[in-house]
Amino acid sequence: MPSGERIGLRGRVGAALGAVAGALAALPMRLLDGPMQACQRLIGAGRMPYVFLVPNFVVFGLFVFLPIAINIVFSVTGGPALFPSERPYVGAGQYAYLFDCGSYLDPNSCREDHFWRGVANTAKFVLFQVSAMVLFSLVTALVLNMKIRGRGFFRAVYFFPVLLSPVVVALIWKWILQRDGLLNAAITTLGGQKVLFFIDPSWAMFWAVFVSVWAHMGFYTLILLAGLQAIPADLYEAAEMDATPRWRVFRRITLPLLWPNMIVVIVLALIKGVQTFDEVFVLTGGGPGTATLMVVQYIYETAFANQVQNFGLAAAASVVLGLVLFLLTLAQLALARRKES
Amino acid sequence: MAELRLVGARKSFGPVDVLHGIDLAVQDGEFVVFVGPSGCGKSTLLRVIAGLETVTEGEVYIDGQRVTDRPASERDLAMVFQSYALYPHMSVRKNMAFALENMGLKSAEIDARVTRAATMLRLTDYLERRPKALSGGQRQRVAIGRAIVRDPKIFLFDEPLSNLDAELRVATRKELAALHAEIGGTMIYVTHDQVEAMTLADRIVVLRAGRIEQVGSPLELYNSPCNTFVAGFIGSPRMNLLPATVTGDDGTLRLNLAGRAIAVERPAAGLAPGKPVTLGIRPEHIVMAKADADLTLTVDLVEHLGGETFVYASAPGLPQITLRQDGQARLARGEVIGIRFDPPHLHFFDEAGATLARP
Structure with a gap:
């Protein structure tokens, strides 16, 4: 068959398939056309945008606002029952129980000491994790933004852990760090003594932070790299013409222009840090003892894992956690706006 | 102020030769314009002079000193970029003072220089504004001001008027000519607009495909072009x-x-x-x-x-x-x-x- 005819035939088949696909795509539109027109006649064209927002709003309401509302209801009720109608109203009782402390700096003085240990551990974890995350992401982004050999390969390598499930990440590192893991095998091969990383509280927290940074750094590096690439190259050339020392270029040009991306990284890392659960839970189980018990693990165990399931207390802790996150985000945004102005 | 000398300056990007052995001398206080069509290498030549690009072969001398291997920061030149390259997060004052701070000048000296340049360029009312709050012409003046305050050996201009509208371009062109008359520095200016070249230059360097076609005063080039390229390029409408x-x-x-x-x-x-x-x-x-x-x-x-x-x-x-x-x-x-x-x-x-x- 001559090529012209073959292309012609292929073209006709393609056109026919396109027409069928177009007709199929148009079908729901045609079906919706009548009701939409009726709706517009009923409420007027000005209100039609709200009609289009309704489906998303319903889904959002069902899966975000309703659970928040149910959680708040649970937090002001008590007892082991699951259905809100069967739960007695206790007012702020759950919150009072949570906050009943001799000193908030000493979890042992609190009635619900596990919650405060979780708060202290989470605060420590967030402080180190966010600082390390921002620092290492920034340094990595700066290096990956340079004209180095194999830049694309390294960008992929640093991003790869982001693609892994948190449970997989934790299991990988557990295999490496456990008593008979790879790291201890290497240490003993070199003549050293085995280190019980998950028995020593300081080592356990260190590795919890390390694994979290390793797993998520690629994502934040990507955000900062995008910010670095958005800084026009001629600004650096202008700075070079102005005989600006390298450190001053970084401090006076790179950092201020990267600030919006830094804010995004800090806010996201902070929120994700406070929410940390799965990685640390699989890696250390919150141990040794309660050395790496995070607030979210406390909420999970209080609500679902303990022998007595205390939904009300867990819900109250969730509300407190949500409020803390909300306030942190507001503070960060206010800071960003002040810096911007 | 300084003189500039290029000896056999050649620049290649990989297998692509952009400049093919440029020999040129610019006198102290001269206003020289590089002109040529897009891709002729005029901006690359300017960047070679600035030190933002290194030469593949040849030498660059400023005031008789060999600066071929010196980075841009050590050549004491100032450049006005096509995009202005103003620091967007700094006020006009800080933009102009930035290089002076790098030089380690005292704040009184910095203030005096910025004020003098701002007065000369009619920017005193805008010193606390950021670049985004300025018009194109004002941004251009800030970019020029940033160069002036440094009192550099040579001013380099890379198509500085190309982002301005026609009316503003004519006005800024006249301001540039007046500025050169006032401060009298050595200026090297790149443009593809032969009208800018004719009106501003003491001497024009016509470039084509990385080679100098002709160097001369605007009227020399107009009256006695050395070839059909220069004859066609200089003059509007063309010959x-x-x-x-x-x-x-x-x-x-x-x-x-x-x-x-x-x-x-x-x-x-x-x-x-x-x-x-x-x-x-x-x-x-x-x-x-x-x-x-x-x-x-x-x-x-x-x-x-x-x-x-x-x-x-x-x-x-x-x-x-x-x-x-x-x-x-x-x-x-x-x-x-x-x-x-x-x-x-x-x-x-x-x-x-x-x-x-x-x-």
Whole structure:
């Protein structure tokens, strides 16, 4: 068959398939056309945008606002029952129980000491994790933004852990760090003594932070790299013409222009840090003892894992956690706006 | 202020040669304009001078000192970028003071220099504004101010007016010329706009494909272009370039212009009969003639600019010819006109496009 005819035939088949696909795509539109027109006649064209927002709003309401509302209801009720109608109203009782402390700096003085240990551990974890995350992401982004050999390969390598499930990440590192893991095998091969990383509280927290940074750094590096690439190259050339020392270029040009991306990284890392659960839970189980018990693990165990399931207390802790996150985000945004102005 | 010397400056990007051995000397206090079409290497040449690009071969001297291997930060030059390259997060004052802070000057000295430059450039009311709150022209002035405060050895301008609208471009051009007259520094300016080159330059360097075609004052280039490229590039509208064949050269140069014989009274140049030449004539050196016309043309288009009229006309076998007429010429499309060339202003180029020396 001559090529012209073959292309012609292929073209006709393609056109026919396109027409069928177009007709199929148009079908729901045609079906919706009548009701939409009726709706517009009923409420007027000005209100039609709200009609289009309704489906998303319903889904959002069902899966975000309703659970928040149910959680708040649970937090002001008590007892082991699951259905809100069967739960007695206790007012702020759950919150009072949570906050009943001799000193908030000493979890042992609190009635619900596990919650405060979780708060202290989470605060420590967030402080180190966010600082390390921002620092290492920034340094990595700066290096990956340079004209180095194999830049694309390294960008992929640093991003790869982001693609892994948190449970997989934790299991990988557990295999490496456990008593008979790879790291201890290497240490003993070199003549050293085995280190019980998950028995020593300081080592356990260190590795919890390390694994979290390793797993998520690629994502934040990507955000900062995008910010670095958005800084026009001629600004650096202008700075070079102005005989600006390298450190001053970084401090006076790179950092201020990267600030919006830094804010995004800090806010996201902070929120994700406070929410940390799965990685640390699989890696250390919150141990040794309660050395790496995070607030979210406390909420999970209080609500679902303990022998007595205390939904009300867990819900109250969730509300407190949500409020803390909300306030942190507001503070960060206010800071960003002040810096911007 | 300083002089600049380039010796055999060559620049390649991988297998692509961008500059092919540039030799150039710029005198102290001179305003030199690099001009040429896109991709001719003029911006690369400026960046080589600035130190933002290194030369593949050759040398760069500033004030007699070899600076070939010195980075931009050690050459004491200032550059005004096409995009202005103002630091967007800093006020105008901080933009202008930034380089001075790098130099370690005292704040009183910095303030004095910024104030002086701001006054000169009429920027005193905008010193606390950020670049995004300024118009294009004001940003341009800030960029120039940032260069001025440093009192550099040489000012480099990389197409600084190309982002401005036509009216602002003319105004800023005049300001630049006034500025050069006032501060008198050595300035090197890159543009693809030959009007900017003609109006600003003490000397113009015409570049094509990484090579210097001609260096000279604006009028030297206009009156005595060394080849058809320079002849066509300098002058607006461009010079008419018409292919012809020599039929005789015995005190009167006889030419065959697309089948029409024309005679030019001029001393013999020894052009052999049968030799192809290109005849060049600027639009203002063609006169309309009712009798004794060298050529008869049909008018294609008439552009009335008020004080002058451009007429675009054609004859079979020849490229379109442009005529400039003073005042408001009453001509219409399709009208047949006779033209005569002004012999002293005729240019002749050989087959390779090089100017044939005037006898």
